Amino acid sequence: MTRVRTVAVIGGGIAGPVAALALRKAGIEATVYESHPTTADGVGGTIAIAPNGMAALDIVGAAAPAAEVSWPVHRQVMTVGRKRLDLPGLAGAGPLHVVQRSDLYRILAADVPIQYGKRLVNAVQGAGGVTAAFADGDEIEADVLIGADGVHSTVRRLIDPAAPGPHFTGMVAMEGRSPLTVPEEPGTMIFAFGKRGFYLYGPALGGGTTFGVNLPHRPLTVAEARAIPSPRWKETLLEVYGSDTPGGDLIRALPAEELTVNGALHIMPPVPHWYRGRMVLTGDAVHAPSNSSGQGASLSIESAIELAQCLRDIPDVTDAFRHYESLRRARVEKVAARAARTNSVKAPGPIGRALMPIIMRAFMRFAMNPEKVIGPEQRYRIDWAKTL
Incomplete structure (x- = not known):
């Protein structure tokens, strides 16, 4: 054949x-x-x-x-308001x-x-x-x-x-490198659930702080999102994340022209x-x-x-x-x-925000068993030498 x-x-x-x-x-x-x-x-x-x-x-x-x-990234931390939880990793996974x-x-x-x-x-x-x-x-x-x-x-x-x-998730992704420094050890990534949206951040290589946001928003193509001037996007980000710590400060310190717009998130x-x-x-x-x-x-x-x-x-x-x-x-x-x-829980509506404490407690119990939850994902290996 x-x-x-x-x-x-x-x-x-x-x-x-x-x-x-x-x-x-x-x-x-x-x-x-x-x-x-x-x-x-x-x-x-x-x-x-x-x-x-x-x-x-x-x-x-x-x-x-x-x-x-x-x-x-060797260490991952989740924060909800003032609550902070170190997410356990998988031993030896890398x-x-x-x-x-x-x-x-x-x-x-x-x-x-x-x-x-x-x-x-x-x-x-x-x-x-x-x-x-x-x-x-x-x-x-x-x-x-x-x-x-x-x-x-x-x-x-x-x-x-x-x-x-594809289905639109209700969020648009953006990221940047803020000159602001956060008090976290290198190799740490923080997953933060702010008052109105989700964001993540961590110390950047060479100084400053890398951060990304999942901004609740109407659907946009990448071209449509990037056609909107960066200063306007920065204003929108501050409306959503401005009262969060350190999210608001990271965005305020970022020059608008250095904001990277990645477009709508789909699944x-x-x-x-x-x-x-x-x-x-x-x-x-x-x-x-x-x-x-x-x-x-x-x-x-x-x-x-x-x-x-x-x-x-x-x-x-x-x-x-x-x-x-x-x-x-x-x-x-x-x-x-x-x-x-x-x-x-990344882009919750009014009911979701009210239920957030209950949702996050369940998520924390879920996250505390990494071997069961993500072990099969991260320990998966392809045996290329094997003949099928």
């Missing part, structure tokens, strides 16, 4: 280049097609990579360079690594061919492959097409026109069909949990690598895709369900 020789990967974010790296490691030719006209150098905010994600990156040789440019998106993009893109300005508009499947058509008029052929094109995936629609789309509901014929989904295109999970990027990295492993070891494409889904679906949906419970 003919094995897969060529793969077209749609999407140059995180999952796409990781899939291409893993496929090339497996001896399969892979090219990434990215809709944006240029690289992501200097674009975007930060992402967190959990220990399982770093272990997966190590398979494609990206863990060490990612660690070199990251902020390792730290959370916070890294700039642009730095991770640069690392991942260094060793894979990426064509920019390639917005997919259609894909036609034949008996032995897929023909992909782009908005610029170009067409390419490959044995398999992978959709790693994010929550607004074109490939997901091509696989199943009735597939669900993906369960997707009925992960593949059809010779097209398959990976990363946020098929599973995007709330950022409350701390696992979004890590799950995308894992899925991309395990998809490549299935294509490496299982000659029949349908069987490979079926096995890939069986490896991944239960895991990613369990993480998404856990994150959804946490996410429900």
Whole structure:
């Protein structure tokens, strides 16, 4: 039976280049097609990579360079008003690594061919492959097409026109590096539930304080959010977080032009069909949990690598895709369900605010058993050497 020789990967974010790296490691030719006209150098905010994600990156040789440019978080603390709770970690699991998106993009893109300005508009499947058509008029052929094109995936629609789309969480993400210094030891991240919204912060490498907010807001695209002048966003942030300590002070000290607007936060509901014929989904295109999970990027990295492993070891494409889904679906949906419970208290309405003390007591009991709650997530390891 003919094995897969060529793969077209749609999407140059995180999952796409990781899939291409893993496929090339497996001896399969892979090219990434990215809709944006240029690289992501200097674009975007930060992402967190959990220990399982770093272990997966190590398979494609990206863990060490990612660690070199990251902020390792060894201690996590949750605050609600004046209440402060140290969140116990997993013994021996390793730290959370916070890294700039642009730095991770640069690392991942260094060793894979990426064509920019390639917005997919259609894909036609034949008996032995897929023909992909782009908005610029170009067409390419490959044995398999992978959709790693994010929550607004074109490939997901091509696989199943009735597939669900992303759900808006009710929050817009922003971040910055404030010159204000907070009295926390290096490697600490604080998850703070303020009076009207959630934010996080911690000592920045080189001084100052890195902070991020999940601002309760109407839905906006990234383009719409970034079109709003930074001073106006700063005013809005102060309306929500201005009376919080230290949230308000961090925002007041931040020059407005240094505020990074990341856009609306979305989650993906369960997707009925992960593949059809010779097209398959990976990363946020098929599973995007709330950022409350701390696992979004890590799950995308894992899925991309395990998809490549299935294509490496299982000659029949349908069987490979079926096995890939069986490896991944239960895991990613369990993480998404856990994150959804946490996410429900990030942008509470009037009833939610009244119930916050009860909700947070339950959350604290939940968080005090990390081995049961996040152990299966963070201790997950892919055995690349194993033949499936």
